[in-house]
Amino acid sequence: MKTRITELLGIRYPIIQGGMQWVGTAELASAVSNAGGLGVLTALTQPDPQALAREIDRCRGMTDQPFGVNLTILPSVKPPPYAEYLDVVIERGVKVVETAGNSPKAFIEKLKRHGVRIVHKCTSVRHALSAERNGVDAVSIDGFECAGHPGEDDVAGLVLIPLATRALRIPVVASGGIADGRGMAAAMALGAEGVNMGTRFCATQEAPIHERIKQALVGASERDTQLIFRTLHNTGRVLKNAVSDEVVATERRPGGCEFSDIQPLVAGARGRQALSSGEVDAGLVWAGQVVGLIDDIPSCADLLQRMVAECRASLAQALAACGEDTRTGRPVVCAQ
Structure with missing residues (x-):
């Protein structure tokens, strides 16, 4: 599958494993990357930047495919050393960072100077536009269905995704409420060029949870x-x-x-x-x-292969329902 997201991140399928506290470790990230998506280590799961460096090395020992690092930037009386975590990302040659929480504006210039791609997670179009102006490479738009923090606007993905893709020039990744190829097909029909999943990846064989x-x-x-x-x-x-x-x-x-x-x-x-x-x-x-759509615990490889097949079948079914122009054989917008 080829979209601006697969080209930007160097992956086979436009499927990203979102950063998750305590879950985004080398076991899961490497499995997702080996399966053709983008696995993501969660920086703040590690107690300090030196531990993140070791986890990056461990992940690299499990996969030769691209993977990323998530850094969630939150207001705090005593914030973690965010800049030091990102220095480790740069030093270890990781080329994708997923940011979330507050704006990553303070770190964008340095990351881009070292060739790091930045995917920023947002819960509103106004924040996505701000991220685009600040120079991120792509936006992951998080609908109200998502796990974690969906923001305070309570806008679900069916509305939020097309709003974001209409407003932004950079690629949009759909996040929240996606667990299978049907959801992936829907997101792409709404204009997204990739999907980001968290909860679905928790219910996989490689997820480091009980x-x-x-x-x-x-x-x-x-x-x-x-x-x-x-x-x-x-x-x-x-x-x-x-x-x-x-x-x-x-x-x-x-x-x-x-x-x-x-x-x-x-x-x-x-x-x-x-x-x-x-x-x-x-x-x-x-x-x-999305837990309502989860009914098994596959390997990451089986999950991604199934999702891609379902996505293609769903899009083909939708095109078939539109009918064809009898002169050209091409799908038309609406069959009479």
Whole structure:
């Protein structure tokens, strides 16, 4: 499959594994890259830049295909050394960075000077336009269905994707709500030139999380996620469990809540423990509404091959439904 995204990133299929805290390790990233997509290491999963350097080396030992590094830039009283993490990316010769959170403007010039491609994840067209003006190479547009932080506009992908592709000149990657080739075909019909998946890649054989968590994703329906941090204007979508129920109940108390009231519940260490122990109720498990479309745990290679075949079949079926011009044999917009 050939789009501006495959050309930009040097990959066979326009499928990106999004950065995910505690999940974006060499095991998963290398498997996605070997399967023809773009695997992505999550920088802040590593405790420091030196550990990221070791993880990059480890990933390179597992694949000779391109892979990227995600860096999520968030406001913090004591922020991580973002510049040092990116220095490691440059020094280790990684040529793709996925940024998310705040604007990567401060780092763009240096990354581009060293030939690094930048894909910035946004949840609104206005932020995507700002990223384009700042010089990123592509935008990953994240719809309201997604896991993680969907922003505060609550616009789903069916509307957000065509809005973004209409407004931007750079390539758009569709993110959120995609788990199979039908979703990929829909995204491309809406103008996207690639897809980004997180939750779907969590339910693969190579994902470094406990089998019980993977089975919980398979068993969940599209109604089994919920939104947290709504009252704090930092909305996040997670799998429904005892912890997320308690967070939502605390937020709904008369008088509301402060972040300090729920901080012990949402601590990253608890989420990591849940993923590694398989205890679904041990911490937050981030997941999108796309869990309703997940019903197996394939290898990354099998998943991508299946997705590409489904995508091609879905697009061909849509073209066939349009009919043909009897004079040229070419598809027409609408059959009479």
